[in-house]
Amino acid sequence: MTTTTATPRTATDPTRGPAPVRAVAPLRDIGTMARREARRTLRSVDGLITAFVLPVMVMLVFVVIFGGAIQQDGGYIDYVVPGVLVMCLGMGSATAAVAVAQDMASGTIDRFRTLPIFGPSTLWGHVIASVVRNLASAVVVIGVALALGFRPDAGPGDWIAFTGFAVLAVLTFTWLSAALGLVLSVEAAQSVNFIFLFIPYMSSGFVPVETMPEWLHGFATHQPFTPIIETMRGLLAGSADGGTVTTALAWLLGVLLVSVVAGGVLYRRRTAR
Amino acid sequence: MTDPMIAVEGLRKSFGRTTVLRGVDLTVRRGEIFALLGPNGAGKTTTVNILTTLVQPDGGTATIAGADVVHDAAQVRRSIALTGQYASVDAFQTGEENLVMMADLAHLPRRTVRRRAHELLDRFDLTDAARRPVGTYSGGMRRRLDLAISLVAGPAVLVLDEPTTGLDPASRSQLWDVVRRLAADGTTILLTTQYLEEADRLADTIAVLADGQIAARGTAAQLKALVAGDHVRVAFDDAASLAAARSLGHEGIEGIDRAESDDKELALTFPSAEPVRAIRQVLDLAEARGLAVAGVSVVKPTLDDVFLALTASPASPATPTTNALAGSTTSEALR
Numbered sequence: 001m002t003t004t005t006a007t008p009r010t011a012t013d014p015t016r017g018p019a020p021v022r023a024v025a026p027l028r029d030i031g032t033m034a035r036r037e038a039r040r041t042l043r044s045v046d047g048l049i050t051a052f053v054l055p056v057m058v059m060l061v062f063v064v065i066f067g068g069a070i071q072q073d074g075g076y077i078d079y080v081v082p083g084v085l086v087m088c089l090g091m092g093s094a095t096a097a098v099a100v101a102q103d104m105a106s107g108t109i110d111r112f113r114t115l116p117i118f119g120p121s122t123l124w125g126h127v128i129a130s131v132v133r134n135l136a137s138a139v140v141v142i143g144v145a146l147a148l149g150f151r152p153d154a155g156p157g158d159w160i161a162f163t164g165f166a167v168l169a170v171l172t173f174t175w176l177s178a179a180l181g182l183v184l185s186v187e188a189a190q191s192v193n194f195i196f197l198f199i200p201y202m203s204s205g206f207v208p209v210e211t212m213p214e215w216l217h218g219f220a221t222h223q224p225f226t227p228i229i230e231t232m233r234g235l236l237a238g239s240a241d242g243g244t245v246t247t248a249l250a251w252l253l254g255v256l257l258v259s260v261v262a263g264g265v266l267y268r269r270r271t272a273r
Numbered sequence: 274m275t276d277p278m279i280a281v282e283g284l285r286k287s288f289g290r291t292t293v294l295r296g297v298d299l300t301v302r303r304g305e306i307f308a309l310l311g312p313n314g315a316g317k318t319t320t321v322n323i324l325t326t327l328v329q330p331d332g333g334t335a336t337i338a339g340a341d342v343v344h345d346a347a348q349v350r351r352s353i354a355l356t357g358q359y360a361s362v363d364a365f366q367t368g369e370e371n372l373v374m375m376a377d378l379a380h381l382p383r384r385t386v387r388r389r390a391h392e393l394l395d396r397f398d399l400t401d402a403a404r405r406p407v408g409t410y411s412g413g414m415r416r417r418l419d420l421a422i423s424l425v426a427g428p429a430v431l432v433l434d435e436p437t438t439g440l441d442p443a444s445r446s447q448l449w450d451v452v453r454r455l456a457a458d459g460t461t462i463l464l465t466t467q468y469l470e471e472a473d474r475l476a477d478t479i480a481v482l483a484d485g486q487i488a489a490r491g492t493a494a495q496l497k498a499l500v501a502g503d504h505v506r507v508a509f510d511d512a513a514s515l516a517a518a519r520s521l522g523h524e525g526i527e528g529i530d531r532a533e534s535d536d537k538e539l540a541l542t543f544p545s546a547e548p549v550r551a552i553r554q555v556l557d558l559a560e561a562r563g564l565a566v567a568g569v570s571v572v573k574p575t576l577d578d579v580f581l582a583l584t585a586s587p588a589s590p591a592t593p594t595t596n597a598l599a600g601s602t603t604s605e606a607l608r
Contacts, residue, residue, distance in 0.1 A: 107357040
């Protein structure tokens, strides 16, 4: 290995690179991986549509088309924004499943695993990029909602709590998606976003649970999206309910823990071939 | 440095009930190009995956530059680079971005990252395409970038898993040149391939992997000698000459009693330990008897012959022991 001397040895012996500065550099690795994911999003038309156009479309459909029929005084927007937000954060996070599955299939993750890098940095790259991307799309959704007449009663403290809660939700959704991406084929990974598209419909996100058929009440009340959406609704209305928040946090932290552990183990064990 | 760069002993691996490696032994010297040749499913990729720390072996040992792939994986990762079967480069990043990313992941000093990327782009003739997304690259360009990426940190050992699969002949020979130059500069290269020509043209040492074991190893010439010696082929102008030659009897020409004739090509082929002498004898005889000889040639066995002979799977699946015995005998013969 070339040591740092004044002679430009690399010019005559191009097979040898400069010696690595440090054996272990987890922060640098995570930063490099996050940059990679940011590029992937910014350069994919699909990714940009999923991140920014789709959530706005969903909200327009609910508020403009269905909203009048559901609640004729126009107040439906205040009810539906948390549901749309959770759906949009979930679907935005689910793109990590496809990206990870593609990296597995292409052998890219195998190559990363042969490098002397901080092991989980690949997955952390997805997670960090996902948090940034989803917060940006949440800002866009809330902006459009405000333009459509959304009037939250949240105070500054509520907004801070809301932001923290949204970050936790994205962390959980992304880790879950990334872990699934490690075991699913690219095609199967593409359907991970159905989890975040359809299960929220069967929650209190879009219509109150009481208006659903009796047999759905049990599932709708106790499935995780209901407390998660109710927590956001409460924080935006400035009147969060402690019990609901606790249930939501328990779900998110529980799924997050399982996903991080499973993702870490799978990342070390799985190979493309 | 006389210690081997890659030393593998008794490597075993099963996936579930399928045994993939049944005890593989390999030794690769520094600066050597070593080809692991075998049909699909022989265990080439599993061997590569174990050597590159991706998969843990069930038994046996493997060291890279003295570091154990199981107990000292971090050290192994510092001295190897893997170029997989697929060009694992990001289509959504430019060539330059891919290289810079890998230089960052190799923890090169930050100020040298970009310089190193440009050096490699230049070396692999990719400077003009450096700022284009890799999605627009041809198959050959992707492979070159893939290889450039593997070299970012100047690995002591480069592992190439079927590096030319799917490449056109021009790109393939270009890649071979690059590999030869790397070996000349001191990089140890382990490559897997199912192309006999590739192993023949590129490798210093070839090991034939069949059914999870090394069936034979040696230079291309040694392997060819193992299966069959040279043959002499005599072609005639007319069928009458061929018929006459066939009825000659021994006439003191060694091996001609085992001659096979090809009526369509009007040729006679027979094994010979001394082909030059045999040719002279045949020509003398033909002149004496007035046979019309169209041409003579020495037929060298190809690696295909070796490959087929060594990897021919037995008709019944119940003969792994016989295979194992045959395998150890043949490799014994080469030592």
